[in-house]
Amino acid sequence: MEADPTDENVTLHNKTKAIFTKEKKKSMRDSWHEKTASLNLEKDTKKLWNLTKTLNGDRTERTKTVLHTDTGCHRQSSSRPIS
Numbered sequence: 047m048e049a050d051p052t053d054e055n056v057t058l059h060n061k062t063k064a065i066f067t068k069e070k071k072k073s074m075r076d077s078w079h080e081k082t083a084s085l086n087l088e089k090d091t092k093k094l095w096n097l098t099k100t101l102n103g104d105r106t107e108r109t110k111t112v113l114h115t116d117t118g119c120h121r122q123s124s125s126r127p128i129s
C-alpha cells in the first residue's frame with residue numbers, strides 16, 4: 047500500500063485490517079472461554095496463578111498472528127499475554 051497508496055488500495059487495506067482485528071478478538075475471546083471453563087480452582091492453583099499473572103501483564107511474549115484470506119496471507123506481530 048505504501049508504494050501505491052491509491053483509494054482502492056487504502057480501502058482494501060482497511061477492510062483487511064478490520065477482518066483481521068475482528069477475527070483476532072474472536073479468537074482471544076474463544077481462548078479465554080476455553081481456559082476459564084476447564085479451570086478447577088480447587089486443584090489447579092498453579093494454573094490460577096499463571097492466569098492471574100497473565101491478566102496483570104506480568105507474563106508476555108512476542109507472537110505473530112496470521113490471517114489467511116483468498117487475497118493472501120497477512121501477518122501482524124504483537125506482544126500478547128501467555129498462559
